[in-house]
Amino acid sequence: MPEQSDDLLAIQMTLQGQQPAYATLVNKYQSYVFTLALRYVNDREVAEELAQDVFVKAYRHLADFKGNSKFSTWLYTIVHTTCLSHIRKKKDDAILLEEEKMITISDNRFSQNPSERMEQKTQKQMLKNALNHLSAADAQLLTLFYLAEQSVDEIGIILGLTATNVKVRLFRATQKLREILKSRYGRELIG
Amino acid sequence: MEQHLEIEQQLWEYIDGICDGADTQRISLLITTNALWKEKYQYLIALHESIAGIEGDQPSLRFTKNVMDAVSTAHIVRATKQYFNMGVIRGIAALFILALVAVLVYAIALAKPHAGNAAVFPKLNLTRLFSSGFLDLIVCINIVLGLAFADLLLRKKRLHPSS
Numbered sequence: 093m094p095e096q097s098d099d100l101l102a103i104q105m106t107l108q109g110q111q112p113a114y115a116t117l118v119n120k121y122q123s124y125v126f127t128l129a130l131r132y133v134n135d136r137e138v139a140e141e142l143a144q145d146v147f148v149k150a151y152r153h154l155a156d157f158k159g160n161s162k163f164s165t166w167l168y169t170i171v172h173t174t175c176l177s178h179i180r181k182k183k184d185d186a187i188l189l190e191e192e193k194m195i196t197i198s199d200n201r202f203s204q205n206p207s208e209r210m211e212q213k214t215q216k217q218m219l220k221n222a223l224n225h226l227s228a229a230d231a232q233l234l235t236l237f238y239l240a241e242q243s244v245d246e247i248g249i250i251l252g253l254t255a256t257n258v259k260v261r262l263f264r265a266t267q268k269l270r271e272i273l274k275s276r277y278g279r280e281l282i283g
Numbered sequence: 284m285e286q287h288l289e290i291e292q293q294l295w296e297y298i299d300g301i302c303d304g305a306d307t308q309r310i311s312l313l314i315t316t317n318a319l320w321k322e323k324y325q326y327l328i329a330l331h332e333s334i335a336g337i338e339g340d341q342p343s344l345r346f347t348k349n350v351m352d353a354v355s356t357a358h359i360v361r362a363t364k365q366y367f368n369m370g371v372i373r374g375i376a377a378l379f380i381l382a383l384v385a386v387l388v389y390a391i392a393l394a395k396p397h398a399g400n401a402a403v404f405p406k407l408n409l410t411r412l413f414s415s416g417f418l419d420l421i422v423c424i425n426i427v428l429g430l431a432f433a434d435l436l437l438r439k440k441r442l443h444p445s446s
Binding site: 106107111112114115118119122123124126127130136139140143144147148151152153154155156215216219220223234235237238239243244255259260262263266267269270 | 339340341346359360
């Protein structure tokens with residue numbers, strides 16, 4: 093796994109005092125962390141602050157990374173706890189947290205005024221918008237699987253689920269995504 | 284309807300590469316031989332490629348610099364395992380196990396006296412050991428230790444409220 097060994101090398105160098113080596117990890121995972129944080133808070137500014145906090149915490153506790161799992165898996169646990177702490181403090185009314193459940197924000201939060209609809213031309217943009225309309229838990233799952241390329245087993249470890257549960261939830265999330273795409277954009281997107 | 288959902292679920296697992304070898308072969312065959320499976324597969328593979336092609340959102344251009352500025356003043360904390368001296372933990376565990384074994388042996392020996400073999404175990408006079416004075420001393424020590432620990436914890440929380 094060359095990717096994993098690159099990460100381990102950067103971590104070792106950072107632990108040896110070569111701080112610039114940490115920048116390679118930040119550059120590599122900033123999109124991943126930021127996207128995940130955005131799933132929790134739906135505010136770019138806040139998500140960026142949280143993502144920054146995540147990397148600082150990861151830096152401080154880098155010695156605790158054992159290398160048994162992917163660095164992205166370990167990073168995710170920090171994202172999860174940081175974002176949950178923030179949400180509990182701020183009591184964000186966009187996303188209310190109940191133990192392990194996250195409730196979807198209302199459709200009105202995402203502006204769908206006519207000019208924005210006109211701008212949503214590209215397929216990727218449509219999919220991104222559709223993802224935003226999924227529940228945070230489903231969007232998170234799809235992000236972990238497709239963007240972060242975590243395996244089903246790794247996602248199971250992260251979310252505390254069995255591999256079978258992950259598969260079922262993945263399927264349901266993609267089904268919901270399809271329904272959103274059909275209802276909002278018709279069939280122009282796929283097929 | 285349920286059959287369609289079942290087919291789609293299997294196809295998703297096939298496309299995502301998360302079904303086992305036997306199922307992979309079976310589904311491959313179905314895709315090539317069954318019109319319904321083929322149609323659904325073509326639809327889902329297109330959707331899968333679209334989803335897989337989604338890029339993550341990007342933070343601001345200054346993000347990496349902001350992070351590196353923040354970590355420049357931070358210190359890497361020692362690994363958690365280094366806080367614990369395993370020798371001490373093993374020693375305490377050994378102490379408890381030995382004490383339990385000793386109590387067990389003593390209890391069994393007293394419970395089953397052999398006529399021809401006089402038990403060598405002396406009967407301990409525990410009332411003398413657990414006199415009120417001795418107990419009071421133990422309780423006082425525990426209270427002082429408990430208060431010291433509570434003080435340490437509260438002091439730490441006051442200085443670092445976020446932790």
